[in-house]
Amino acid sequence: MDKQEKAEKAVDMIEQGFGVYPGYRRAHARGEVYEAEFTANGAAARWTTAPHFTGGTVQAAVRFSHFSPDPLWLDDESPVKGMAVRFELPDGQRASIVSVTSPVFFAKTPETFNEMVSIYRSFSNGKPRLGDLFSLFLNYPDSRSGLKALRKMKAPASFASGAYYAIHAFYFVNEEGRRQPIKYEWEPDAEIERLPHGKGEFGYFEREMEERLSRGPVGFRLFIRLGRPGDPTDDPTKLWPENRERIEIGHLSIQRRTGDREGMLFDPCEVTAGIEPSEDRILRFRPEAYRISHKRRQEGR
Ligand code: HEM
Structure with missing residues (x-):
């Protein structure tokens, strides 16, 4: 099976496990897009030539989402939230x-991933609980x-009050x-605060964000953790040791909701x-799976 077929299978599996909601993303279905500005503080220039990280301010689009592939789950039924940021550089990059x-x-x-989603699919009956999934997958040591x-x-x-992780390693390349x-x-x-019990009714997060933004911009600081030789760069199931140096490289200021312009695609490998x-x-x-999901939702499937 080549990469394209595997990605197609992954999206099919998600659809079979969680259902199809025409026009929605196949994962992180419900969310909102906001307009923002990112200002680099210059600290990353030692490690990368990336223009948006070496200094100055660029526009950005930010989509906050609930991880569920089903857009109707309540806010507290999706404990994992997503934050997708697309930096839009002045030269179109x-x-x-x-x-x-x-x-x-x-x-x-x-x-x-495909195996686990297919096991999940064969066991699921109605809405899954993350706790149940845990016992199902004990056979996967990684x-x-x-x-x-x-x-x-x-x-x-x-x-606005969660810490977000891109999980995978990337390489910064300098001059x-x-x-x-x-x-x-x-x-x-x-x-950083946790959701109090009983607060997660449908749409609470989106409403709370509107209210917050009416009082002023919502900010996030961007950090990089520096890997050392031997730290795994190919394994998203492994954390790097806690003591790895952590450097602040810029600040994101989110201003207002804009709507999902042309059904945006946030590609995790876009660099x-x-x-x-x-x-x-x-x-x-991931990019292939995201493109397949994007194509299907753009076609109203
Ligand atoms: C096998 C691994 C994965 C598969 C098959 C997968 C699949 C998908 C799909 C199909 C979408 C919808 C894309 C679209 O229609 O635009 C999506 C969105 C998303 N995924 Fe994944 N994903 C995977 C891993 C991950 C990981 C490791 C993360 C954590 C960083 C992640 C975070 C997200 C987020 C935040 C979104 C929403 C993006 C947006 O707001 O447009 N995914 N995923």
């Missing part, structure tokens, strides 16, 4: 960081830490061609010169 409120993923390879983290996961109190493995993390300006996606097979596989 684009770069994205697609992140979630979990620091690890539950599958190391596309094959494992996935254990990701699933453990997911089981304990609670939604943030607001889209001398030196490659430095990094991982991205977004930290909210607001205090400029100065950044390279790592060899992580899940990362390399």
Whole structure:
């Protein structure tokens, strides 16, 4: 099975497991897009030539989402939230960081992902609970830490008060061609808070964000973690050691809701010169799956 067929299968599996909601993304179905500005503080210039990270301010589009492929799940039934950021450079170039409120993923390879979704599909009966999925997948040792983290996961109190992780490693490349493995993390300006019990009715997060934005911009600081030799760059189920250096490289200021312009596609491998996606097979596989989902939803399927 080639990459295209595997990606097609992944999207089919998600549809069979969770249902088809015409016009919606096949994962992270419900969300809102906002207009923002990103200002680099220049600290990343030592490691990368990427224009949006070396200094100055660029426009950005940000989509906050609930992870569920079913747009009708209540807000607290999707403990994992997504934050997709597309930097829109003045010369038309684009770069994205697609992140979630979990620091690890539950599958190391596309094959494992497809297998797990198909097992889930054969067991699921109505709405799944992340706790049930955990016991189902104990046979996947690589996935254990990701699933453990997911089981304990609670939604943030607001889209604006969660920390978001891009999970995969990328390489920053500087003027001398030196490659430095990094991982991205977004930290909210607001205090990190968990959603109080009973607060997660349908649409609460979107309404809360509108209210917040009516009082002023919502901010996030962007950090990179620097990998050291031996830190895995190909495995989204593994965290790097806690003591890895963490550098703040810029600030995102979210201003207003804009709507999902032309059904935007946030491609996790979209980068400029100065950044390279790592060899992580899940990362390399995602763009194809996203394109297939985008095509289907644009066709109203
Ligand atoms: C096998 C692995 C994965 C598959 C098959 C997959 C599949 C998908 C699909 C089909 C979409 C909808 C794309 C669209 O219609 O535009 C999507 C969206 C999304 N995924 Fe994944 N995904 C995977 C891994 C991940 C990982 C590791 C992360 C964490 C960083 C992630 C975070 C997101 C987010 C935040 C969105 C929403 C993007 C937006 O707002 O447009 N996914 N995923």
